[in-house]
Each structure stands twice: as structure tokens, then as C-alpha cells.
Amino acid sequence: MRKRRVNKKKRMILTLVCLIFMGALMCKAWASVDGKVHINKEQTKMEEEQNKIAEEKSRQEEEQKKIEAEQRKIEEEKKKNIVGVKAEAEKFSYDASKVAEKLSKYNYSNDGKKIVFLTFDDGTSTTVTPEILRILKEENVKATFFLTGQNIERGGDKAKSLIKQEFDDGHAIANHSYSHDYKILYPNRVLNLEAFKQDFNKTDKILKEVLGENFSTRVIRCPGGYMSWKGMGQLDEYLKEKNMFSIDWNALNGDAEGKRKNAEELKNYAIKTAEGKEMVVILMHDTYGKEETAKSLPGIIKYFKNNGYEFRTLV
Structure with a gap:
């Protein structure tokens, strides 16, 4: 009888340890997922910022092209008799x-x-x-x-x-x-x-x-x-x-x-x-x-x- 109680106690302890271990694993998994989500958000944000920078650069380049074209037009007009x-x-x-x-x-x-x-x-x-x-x-x-x-x-x-x-x-x-x-x-x-x-x-x-x-x-x-x-x-x-x-x-x-x-x-x-x-x-x-x-x-x-x-x- 006493032996059974000891075994039962051991099983409970083992179960508790397993539960704690599984809980730790799940927490770690959730933390990993949350970290990945956070990283993905940061990456998306960075990509959006990079896109904005690229768009602004493209806009500035277009503006510069227009200015240069206008200057060429003015110079060409000056050359005309x-x-x-x-x-x-x-x-x-x-x-x-x-x-x-x-x-x-x-x-x-x-x-x-x-x-x-x-x-x-x-x-x-x-x-x-x-x-x-x-x-x-x-x-x-x-x-x-x-x-x-x-x-x-x-x-x-x-x-x-x-x-x-x-x-x-x-x-x-x-x-x-x-x-x-x-x-x-x-x-x-x-x-x-x-x-x-x-x-x-x-x-x-x-x-x-x-x-x-x-x-x-x-x-x-x-x-x-x-x-x-x-x-x-x-x-x-x-x-x-x-x-x-x-x-x-x-x-x-x-x-x-x-x-x-x-x-x-x-x-x-x-x-x-x-x-x-x-x-x-x-x-x-x-x-x-x-x-x-x-x-x-x-x-x-x-x-x-x-x-x-x-x-x-x-x-």
C-alpha cells in the first residue's frame, strides 16, 4: 500500500515536471512566433521606408530631368537666329x-x-x-x-x-x-x-x-x-x-x-x-x-x- 502511494506520488511529480516542461516549450514557441511577427513587422516597415525613399529619389530625378530639359530648350532658343x-x-x-x-x-x-x-x-x-x-x-x-x-x-x-x-x-x-x-x-x-x-x-x-x-x-x-x-x-x-x-x-x-x-x-x-x-x-x-x-x-x-x-x- 505504501509502495503504491510512493509510485503515485512519483507519477504526479513526473506529470507535473512534464507539464512544466511542455509549458516552457510552448512559451518558448510563442515567444519565437511573436518575435518572428515583430521582426516581420519591422522588415515591412523598413521596406516601406525604403520604397518611400526610392519613390522620392525617382520623383527628384524626374524633376531634375524636367529642369534640364527646360534649360536645354532655353539654350536652344538662344542659339536660334x-x-x-x-x-x-x-x-x-x-x-x-x-x-x-x-x-x-x-x-x-x-x-x-x-x-x-x-x-x-x-x-x-x-x-x-x-x-x-x-x-x-x-x-x-x-x-x-x-x-x-x-x-x-x-x-x-x-x-x-x-x-x-x-x-x-x-x-x-x-x-x-x-x-x-x-x-x-x-x-x-x-x-x-x-x-x-x-x-x-x-x-x-x-x-x-x-x-x-x-x-x-x-x-x-x-x-x-x-x-x-x-x-x-x-x-x-x-x-x-x-x-x-x-x-x-x-x-x-x-x-x-x-x-x-x-x-x-x-x-x-x-x-x-x-x-x-x-x-x-x-x-x-x-x-x-x-x-x-x-x-x-x-x-x-x-x-x-x-x-x-x-x-x-x-x-
Whole structure:
């Protein structure tokens, strides 16, 4: 009997030991599983972080590619030759060769289509040009500016910034000499071709400094007008060789004619000289002292708009 009790006790102890051992094993197993779950969570978290880093890197690389592509586009645009106007404003331009031909033949018809070229000589001035540009922008009209090198230099940085504004606003830029000095260009009223070329080349150089080395213009206007001087045949040959054109005018507001006129008189003079012409090239000035020209401009523009004219630039 006593022996049975001892055996029973041993079995109980053994069972208890087994249970404790199994419990320990189960705890260890659970701990292992929990550890693996925790490790998996950490791995997933790390993978998510790595994915985010990879996505951000990819986004930054794409942004950099876009920036580089935009820079290449800008550089390519800079390399393109610019003739007279910026590319976006070419839709307002007109072939100067056709205008030169019509003016030379006094033929101002245009197959029923009315066009007008507003042209301003002797700029850029720091007093009148800003007001001219403001009005043109307000009226949504483009013009051609015949620039004089000496006046650009006279106006310094402000004048150069105005040339950039003319260009950026879609107006055409043309050459009207450097000195505007008849004695240098036409001694004894006869063209001195070498002096003429040197004079105009000085203004060309200034324009390139302001608008870029790839800028050029095919359009010039002779100080005093082409028809006023002798020996111009040699200029014709030179311009033909360079694919350039001298453009005079067939209408004017009279701001450089006779006694000074007020804005109303300038407007009326422009209208009178333009009457009956389908193609009008109107001469005005935006140099110093021409404030009345600026005041007359809205009325002149209104007349041409009301009479069905299209405003174009000379290129």
C-alpha cells in the first residue's frame, strides 16, 4: 500500500515536471512566433521606408530631368537666329521686301486688304518711348521701332531696358543709324557708303549687346529718307547682297515738319496723308520732345481700327 502511494506520488511529480516542461516549450514557441511577427513587422516597415525613399529619389530625378530639359530648350532658343522680332510675334510681321517694292513704285494698293505699319524713328528715349509702349499695349497693337545708336547710349541702361521691352512686347526692331548725321552719311548730299556702313554697324553692335548676339534685322531706314540723297545705287547693291531693305514711308503725322503741332493736329495730319491708301507706312518719332506724338497716338490708332486696317510690323 505504501509502495503504491510512493509510485503515485512519483507519477504526479513526473506529470507535473512534464507539464512544466511542455509549458516552457510552448512559451518558448510563442515567444519565437511573436518575435518572428515583430521582426516581420519591422522588415515591412523598413521596406516601406525604403520604397518611400526610392519613390522620392525617382520623383527628384524626374524633376531634375524636367529642369534640364527646360534649360536645354532655353539654350536652344538662344542659339536660334532672331530677325527683327521674337518668334511669338512673327504672326504680326510682314515681309519688308514686299513693302520696299511697293514704296519704290508708289503702288499703295494691296488687293483690297488694308494694312498699316506704325513706325517710330530716332528712339529710344527715356521720356516718350515708355508712354508710346504703354498705349500700344493698351490698344493691343504692334509697331516698328527704328532705333538710333546715339540716343540708346544717351539713355543708358534705361534706354536698353526699353529696347528689351519693345522686343518682349512683340514690336519689330530696325536700324536707323548711329549718328543720324547727314554730314557723315551724305557729305555734299552724296552717299558715303563706307561711312554709312560703319555708322549702321555701330547700332547693330549695340542691338546685339542688348538683345543677344543672335539678333539681327533686315530693315533699315535712311536718316532723311532714301529718296533725299544722291548716289544711292551703291546702297541698293550693298543691301541686296545682305538681303536687307530700306523702308521709307508714305504717310506721316508731321511731328518733324514745320512748326510744332499739338496732338489733334498730328492726328489729323496722319489721317490726311494716309487717305486712299490700302498699304500705309506712317512715320512718327518717339525721341525726346515728342510728347505730343504720344498724345496723338490713341486717336491715330482709333482711325485705322475704325477703317478696317490690320496693324503689322516690318521684318
